[in-house]
Amino acid sequence: MMMKITIDGKSIEVPQxxxxxEAARMLDxxxxxxxxxxxxxxxxxxRLCIVEIxxxxxxxxxxxxxxxxxxxxxxxxxxxxxxxKTVLELILSDHPNDCMVCERAGxxxxxxxxxxxxxxxxxxxxxxxxxxxxxxxxxxxRDMEKCIxxxxxxxxxxEVQGVGAIDFTYRGFQSKICPPYEExxxxxxxxxxxxxxxxxxxxxxxxxxxxxxxxxxxxxxxCSYCGTGCNIxxxxxxxxxxxxxxxxxxxxxxxxxxxxxxxxQFINNPDRLAKPxxxxxxxxxxxxxxxxxxxxxxxxxxxxxxHGPDAIGGLSSARCTNEENYAFQKMLRAGVGTNNxxxxxxx
Amino acid sequence: xxxxxxxxxxxxxxGMAAGGAEVLAxxxxxxxEKDIPAEFRRECSLHKVGCRGLCAKDVLVDIIVDGTRTTYxxxxxxxxxxxxxxxxxxxxxxxxWQVADDYHKFHEKQVKVVLSDCGTIDPEDIDSxxxxxxxxxxxxxxxxxxxxEVIEVMKKSGLRGRGGAGFPTGVKWEACRKASxxxxxxxxxxxxxxxxxxxxxxxxxxxxxxxxxxxxxxxYAIGASKGYVYIRAEYPLAVERLTxxxxxxxxxxxxxxxxxxxxxxxxxxxxxGAGAFVCGExxxxxxxxxxxxxxPRAKPPFPVHNGLWGRPTVINNxxxxxxxxxxxxxxxxxxxxxxxxxxxxxxxxxxxGKVKNTGLIEVPMGITLREIIYDIGGxxxxxxxxxxxxxGGPSGGCITDEMLDINVDYESLARVGSIVGSGGMIVLDExxxxxxxxxxxxxxxxxxxCGKCVxxxxxTKRLLEILDRITKGxxxxxxxxxxxxxxxxxxxxxxCGLGQTAPNPVLSTIKYFRExxxxxxxxxxxxxxxxxxxxxxxxxxxxxVGCGACxxxxxxxxxxxxKKKPHTINDEACIKCGSCFDVCKFKAVNRE
Numbered sequence: 001m002m003m004k005i006t007i008d009g010k011s012i013e014v015p016q017x018x019x020x021x022e023a024a025r026m027l028d029x030x031x032x033x034x035x036x037x038x039x040x041x042x043x044x045x046x047r048l049c050i051v052e053i054x055x056x057x058x059x060x061x062x063x064x065x066x067x068x069x070x071x072x073x074x075x076x077x078x079x080x081x082x083x084x085k086t087v088l089e090l091i092l093s094d095h096p097n098d099c100m101v102c103e104r105a106g107x108x109x110x111x112x113x114x115x116x117x118x119x120x121x122x123x124x125x126x127x128x129x130x131x132x133x134x135x136x137x138x139x140x141x142r143d144m145e146k147c148i149x150x151x152x153x154x155x156x157x158x159e160v161q162g163v164g165a166i167d168f169t170y171r172g173f174q175s176k177i178c179p180p181y182e183e184x185x186x187x188x189x190x191x192x193x194x195x196x197x198x199x200x201x202x203x204x205x206x207x208x209x210x211x212x213x214x215x216x217x218x219x220x221x222x223c224s225y226c227g228t229g230c231n232i233x234x235x236x237x238x239x240x241x242x243x244x245x246x247x248x249x250x251x252x253x254x255x256x257x258x259x260x261x262x263x264x265q266f267i268n269n270p271d272r273l274a275k276p277x278x279x280x281x282x283x284x285x286x287x288x289x290x291x292x293x294x295x296x297x298x299x300x301x302x303x304x305x306x307h308g309p310d311a312i313g314g315l316s317s318a319r320c321t322n323e324e325n326y327a328f329q330k331m332l333r334a335g336v337g338t339n340n341x342x343x344x345x346x347x
Numbered sequence: 348x349x350x351x352x353x354x355x356x357x358x359x360x361x362g363m364a365a366g367g368a369e370v371l372a373x374x375x376x377x378x379x380e381k382d383i384p385a386e387f388r389r390e391c392s393l394h395k396v397g398c399r400g401l402c403a404k405d406v407l408v409d410i411i412v413d414g415t416r417t418t419y420x421x422x423x424x425x426x427x428x429x430x431x432x433x434x435x436x437x438x439x440x441x442x443x444w445q446v447a448d449d450y451h452k453f454h455e456k457q458v459k460v461v462l463s464d465c466g467t468i469d470p471e472d473i474d475s476x477x478x479x480x481x482x483x484x485x486x487x488x489x490x491x492x493x494x495x496e497v498i499e500v501m502k503k504s505g506l507r508g509r510g511g512a513g514f515p516t517g518v519k520w521e522a523c524r525k526a527s528x529x530x531x532x533x534x535x536x537x538x539x540x541x542x543x544x545x546x547x548x549x550x551x552x553x554x555x556x557x558x559x560x561x562x563x564x565x566x567y568a569i570g571a572s573k574g575y576v577y578i579r580a581e582y583p584l585a586v587e588r589l590t591x592x593x594x595x596x597x598x599x600x601x602x603x604x605x606x607x608x609x610x611x612x613x614x615x616x617x618x619x620g621a622g623a624f625v626c627g628e629x630x631x632x633x634x635x636x637x638x639x640x641x642x643p644r645a646k647p648p649f650p651v652h653n654g655l656w657g658r659p660t661v662i663n664n665x666x667x668x669x670x671x672x673x674x675x676x677x678x679x680x681x682x683x684x685x686x687x688x689x690x691x692x693x694x695x696x697x698x699x700g701k702v703k704n705t706g707l708i709e710v711p712m713g714i715t716l717r718e719i720i721y722d723i724g725g726x727x728x729x730x731x732x733x734x735x736x737x738x739g740g741p742s743g744g745c746i747t748d749e750m751l752d753i754n755v756d757y758e759s760l761a762r763v764g765s766i767v768g769s770g771g772m773i774v775l776d777e778x779x780x781x782x783x784x785x786x787x788x789x790x791x792x793x794x795x796x797c798g799k800c801v802x803x804x805x806x807t808k809r810l811l812e813i814l815d816r817i818t819k820g821x822x823x824x825x826x827x828x829x830x831x832x833x834x835x836x837x838x839x840x841x842x843c844g845l846g847q848t849a850p851n852p853v854l855s856t857i858k859y860f861r862e863x864x865x866x867x868x869x870x871x872x873x874x875x876x877x878x879x880x881x882x883x884x885x886x887x888x889x890x891x892v893g894c895g896a897c898x899x900x901x902x903x904x905x906x907x908x909x910k911k912k913p914h915t916i917n918d919e920a921c922i923k924c925g926s927c928f929d930v931c932k933f934k935a936v937n938r939e
Contacts, residue, residue, distance in 0.1 A: 044645040045799045047840045058847075059839055064645035079839075086836040090805040123829060124809040149798060168640055168798060171623065173808040175798025 003069040008076070020062035020073055021049055031075050032084060032116070034091075034109055034198050035150035036063040039253060040159055043151045047087050048113070051075045059083060085117050093124040094173075095199075096145050103141070104200035106213040110148060111199075129174070138205055139189040139262045147201035149175055153193035160255060161192050191261040195245065195254060204262060210242035211235075220247070223260040227321040228252070230260050234267075241267045304336060313340035352435055354378075355409035357466070359552050360545070360584055361402030361706075366423060370406045373427035378435075400462065400549075400707040401453055404446065410434055418446045449725045453704045456722050458685060460693045461669045462709045465553030470588045473595035476556040482601055484672035485563050489607035497568040498524060501671070504679035505691030509546075510536055510627070510664030511742065511768045512844070513690075513757045516671075519661055523569040523651040526659035531571040534655065534662045535562055535615075536632060537578035537585070540624035541740030542791055544771035546695040547665035549707050551578070551585040554669065555592035559615065561668030563601060564675060566613040569661050574615040577632050581622055589617060624741075624795035628843050629654075629662045631797065642799045643843035664769070666695055686712030690756035694767060700737075700774035701728045710755070717751040720774060731776040734875075735859065739768025741788045741795075742848035744855030745781070764855045766848075780877035781860040782867055785852045786814040792849040803846030806837040810853055819880040822868035827857060872939070879923045882938055886927075888913040890935035897927035897936060 002013045007024050014023045019042065024031050034046035042063045050059040054072040059080060062073070074080075092114060099105045131144040151168070154177060158164045165187035169176050179185050194202040219234040231250035235243035244264045248254035266272055276292035277284040287295075303311055314332040316325050325343065332341045356362070356371040401407065404420040410430065411417075417440045419430065426444065434440045459465075469475040476482070488497055502517030523531060535558060539547040551558060562574050578586055593615050596602045604612045618636050625631045626641040633655050635641040654660025670692060674682045683691045690712040696719070699705050703725035710719060716736055720726065727733050735745040738755075744765035746753060753759050757767050775784060793807040810833055813826055834850030841847045857864060866872050873881040886897070886906075891913040898906040898914060905921040908914030913935075916927070928936045 042645075043799075044842055045801070047801050047842070050840060061645055061842075066647070083836055083840045086806075086833070087801050087840055090801050090809065093809065094805050124805075124833065126809050126812045148801075149804070151799075168642070170798070171625075172794050172796035172798055173804055175804060 003067055003071075005067040005069075005071045005073065007073040014067050016066075018067050020051060020053075020060075020065045020067055020071070023067050024051075024062060024073070024075060029075055031062055032113055033063060034113065034148060035152060037152050037155070037196055039248075040152060040155040040196070043155070046091075046148070046150055048084050050080055050083060052077055052080060081117075085119065088113055088117050088119055089122050089124055091148050092119060093122050093126055094128050095148070096128070102146070102200040103203040103207055103212070104197075108200055109198035129176075131176075135185050137185055137189060139191060139258065140185060140194060141203045141205045141208070142185065143201050143203070144176060144178070145201075146199050147177060148199055149177065150198060151177070152196040152198065153177060153202060156192045156196045157187070161188065161190055163187055163190075166193070189258045189262065190256065191258065192255060194261070195256070204243065206262065206265065207243050210240070211237040216242065223256070224319060225257075225259040225263065226318055227325070229321065230256055232256065232260055234264070239268075300336060309337035310340060312336050312338055313342070314338075316341070316343045318343065318345040350435070351411075351413050353409075353411040355411070355467075357405055357407040359402070359549055360582075362405045362407065363584065365402075365405035367406045369424045370408065370422050370427060373424040374408075374431070377427055377431055400457075400466075400709075401450060401704060402706040403704055404450065404706075407446070410440070412438075418450065419444045420446045420450065449704060452725065453706070453708075453723055456714065456718055457709050458693050458711045459709050460673050460682070460685075461550060461557070461666055461695055462553065462707070463673070464557065465549065468554060470553055470555055471591050473556060473592065473599060476554065480676060481556050481672075482560055482596075482599070484675035485560055485567075485601060486607065487675055488564050488567055489609050489611070494524060494568045494570065497564060497675070500675065500679050501568070504674045504682040505686070505689075506667065506670055506674060506682065507690065507757065508664055509666035509670070509694065509769070511739070511766065513767065516663065516667055519651060519663075520565060520568045522649075523571075523659045523661045526652050528659040530573070530656075530658045531569055532655045532658060532660040533562055533565045533569060533571045533574045534632065534636070534660060535574065535576040535578075535665060535668055536627060536629070536662050537576055537582070537665045538620045538624075538627040538632060539579065539582075539665070539769065540622075540627050540795070541742075541769055541771045542788075543699045543773055544697045544740055544769055546697055546707065546770045548582050548585050550665050550669050550695070551582070551589055555585075555589045556596065557669040557672055558589075558665055559592055559596050559601070561663070561671035562615060563606070563613055564671050565661060565663060565668065567611060569659070571661070572612050572614075574613065575618050575636055575655070576615060577618050577620055577626070577636060579622055580619040586617065586619065593617070623797070624791075625797040625843070625845050628845060631843070632662065633660065640797075642797045643845075645842060666770070687754060687756045687758075689758055690767075694755070694770060696770045696772045698724055698772050698774070700772075701731065701733075701776040701779070702726070702774040703728055712756045713754045713759075715752050716746060716755055719755065719772070720751070724774065727774065727776050731778065733774065734777050734779055735775045735781070735784075737765075737773040737775060737784065737852070738771065739766035739851070740771040741792050742766060742844070742851055743768045743771070744851045745775075745784070745859055747859045764851070764858060766851075778875055778877060780818070780873050780875040781856040781863045782814060782818050782873075783875075783877050785856045786811065786818060788852040789814060789849070792845065796845065796849070797843075800840075800842040800846060802837040802840040803842070803849060806833060806841075806846070807849050809833060810837070810850060814853070817864065817867045818873070818878040820867070820871040820878075822864075824868065826868055827861065827864050831857060876938055879925075882923050882925075883918065884916050884921055884923065884925070884927060885937045886914050886916055887935050887937050890933050892933055892935070894933075896930045896932070900926040900930040902926060 001016045004013050005023050007029055010027050012027050032048045034048050035043045044061045044064040049062045051062045052074045099111055154167055166177050166179055215237055217236045219236055223230045223232045230252040233245045234241045241264050244261055246254045246256050275286045278287045316328045329341045354374050356367050358367045406422045408419045408422045409416055464479050468479050498517050498521050506516045507513040537547050602614050620626050623641045626635045628643045629650050631641040631643040650660045685692050693709050693711050695709045698708050708723055733748045735747050737745050746765055760767050789811040793811050796803045796807055798804045813830055830853055834854050837850050838847050863874055866874050893911040903920050903922045905917045906914050928938050
């Protein structure tokens, strides 16, 4: 069932179940949000997306309110703007505000909001939560003083990753997101939480001091770790990959695993093989691809001729695609003539 | 001497705390001793009864000899022997221990519906409740009424939710009845958490079967087969009595597969809350039953459409449910005869604070606040001046002494910026600092905020910080306006009822006692002399006889002086504890 809803004077027909926020975005009407994420269930905690709906005296959160027939919404009034400013000031009153040295500066929704609403002085300055950083893992940096409790990390871990490694604990001002019993994080380290965090509370440990935006090129590529082929974006400074992210508009929707997101140091590792090596007289020597492939073909033919095809075996890799693995076994079965073919993932 | 003797000992939480169990044990053991004739003992029955309201006078004991009731107050185990000797055996009640006029006056203006059987029936004995027409209402409902007729009766009675919001119960039931769903639930909200409020606890402790009966009727009306009582684990006695009552009701066939041979199935499960105030909010309560963190969610959808496990659910407060059997039995007209045009029936209040008779009271809606405080409550303690009455707990507001003739009902209290709420009523006198009162409640809501939404989580913290600095003499010009601004924004922008009402104590005290705030900020003085940091102590030379009592009492060694000569207080060393003020017999210590 479609329903007609009017937002800031513009009308649109949306299917039942569409939220006011979603409808507004269809109309290209910007409503600020912090806790909302289009792929996660609505939370309604940050209160920034409040709007006025005709007939309802109290402002409502557009992210949780389903559109209904004939609804008339105003997304921005002096009262709404003023409330959003208060909410932002309250958030910033409990935030380190150390954007100068924050890993996420320039890539931080909270910073962007503070900029948009011009918040400089804070009427509500007061006590801040103070936490020590303590995680021992090499991937995730959790700076809980910067956490605004939007709950996106909790939801992505539960709803997308199906892990549930973290949740809200304590109450009120002392509320905190952490693993059970406040122990060190011990999860898959997929970093989905980092990807959805709107502030600097979650970041990659290896990102530290490598660079933020200035002088950083973004290079879209495909993750080479497995055949899934997730789209990734390499953040490159000079000739060094300093961070890996994934865009939400790709088929993997921006979701990555620990390898794709954090396993990028091999790229700039001096031990990495950049050219093929051929062992001659017990010593590896660099060779060109043409020379190497010719050599491999020659040797395969020689071995097959003198020892028969079953003297040859092939071991393929999980990092190849299905198609590549198919071609590989075809080469061994049809080309070489042996069934000796296996795969690293089976070992 | 063949007498019919009944001994009733108050065994609510108040009674137990005052030593009710020991008193009851003393009666039991002493009456078993051989000097009491055997035939006499056989006719004695010892009842544990629930709360009768006047907790200030616990332990209350009723002795009924051949139908004549005598009530004793402040009874301790060592007093039992004399009562048995003089009253039960000797036939002469102990006059000096009996309740006085104020006990009777306390009850005079009360109208007991919900509490009508509390204090007279044994809450652990289902037969005791059945003897008082208990479970007659469900008999009537199951044998002669359709669910729609039950809903119609509820709507006609005008009963509104007693948990605080005052939503018409019949309308809520009807919405749930009409909602589509293969499974529906009824939940009894017994997560009473307002500081100082104990209405629901008293009802469950005193008459758990009325709540169960109300739930069965509600289940029948909406078509629910499962019910939950969400009760806080801090109410162990209520939980115990409710557990006993549910078991007994099941054994008698009032709960179970085939109630009154109608094929209707309904059973109740108890779910213990872990002490979160916010779980009294219905969506947080549902989340808690589902095993999730007790955090509210946005409404709509409302629980009547999408509640527990996503199914249509009615959530009623304990007191609301306990009203229902009486409404069914006596008719909606009888119920709606009490109260005002829009607020029908009676309301239970926990009367606390600086009033002489503190305790649990049930009054008809529309009674004036003056009647509650001066007639039922017996006036203000120590003949002090009444300053204000705080109603509605942390969500409520203050009513000043000039507004005492206000009718206590949903609309009238809302008009002056307060609420009926769940029924807390705290009487404040001239010694109570209103900034401190606001601070007290904000401290509570700050701790109890679930942490989900920003205005409530951080806003209440900031309100408290501003109030705190005002009471410490660090208030700044503009703080009152800042409190008003932030309060208004928290009310508008918060997710649930907790945040939307949390600033009420601040706004209401500013509205009626702005000058107290101003005195704190501008003159750095607390007019009620309650804010320790704003007090200065000095010794009045003309009155001081140099006895040295203050010097000995001072824990900070801030007082010096020679014997028989006026002493002095060293302001810098003084920790403002007030010990000198309390011990001086010559009123020589000045506090300002």
